[in-house]
Amino acid sequence: DAGVIQSPRHEVTEMGQEVTLRCKPISGHDYLFWYRQTMMRGLELLIYFNNNVPIDDSGMPEDRFSAKMPNASFSTLKIQPSEPRDSAVYFCASSLVRSPLHFGNGTRLTVT
């Protein structure tokens, strides 16, 4: 099992630029989650999908953030335009129903 795969591992960009983070969940998992981790706020749920449909996006900070899941094996989290306060580690996780989440290794985003 390859686990949850995220890309890129590191992203450095300038304020105002568009950033796209990518995730491939574990095959067969029907839930996909995007979390953000910072020192100040810990792990925060941004959005989650069930069977490719967004279920709860109440954690998405603002309209600059958007997430899509066009099929069961791929999801993106986009920030446009990016700001320095978006700097964080973004994790994708997937799971089966009522089962523990499996996390990817994250994308460390730095916005200068």
Add this chain to the structure above:
Amino acid sequence: GQQLNQSPQSMFIQEGEDVSMNCTSSSIFNTWLWYKQDPGEGPVLLIALYKAGELTSNGRLTAQFGITRKDSFLNISASIPSDVGIYFCAGQLNNAGNMLTFGGGTRLMVKP
């Protein structure tokens, strides 16, 4: 929203010592999970607890699901240097999709 209070925030111990950390919640959960995060990686599941009062072991790790369903603890016996990392508790509700609410983490440092 639900809050998880995890303590202690950090621990610095001598190799060979036992470690105990806990989480408390303002409301109940159906599942308690304990994760460990190593630097530059995503959280990895250590133990999952599904029933109130359940006591589960995984090697040197032991965790319990409190009978009130509002708390859980994790013990590590005979700590070794590779136990270093951040330990997170997480609560899951059956009627909230598969969302996890995370504690703030316990940073464990082990002195050889």
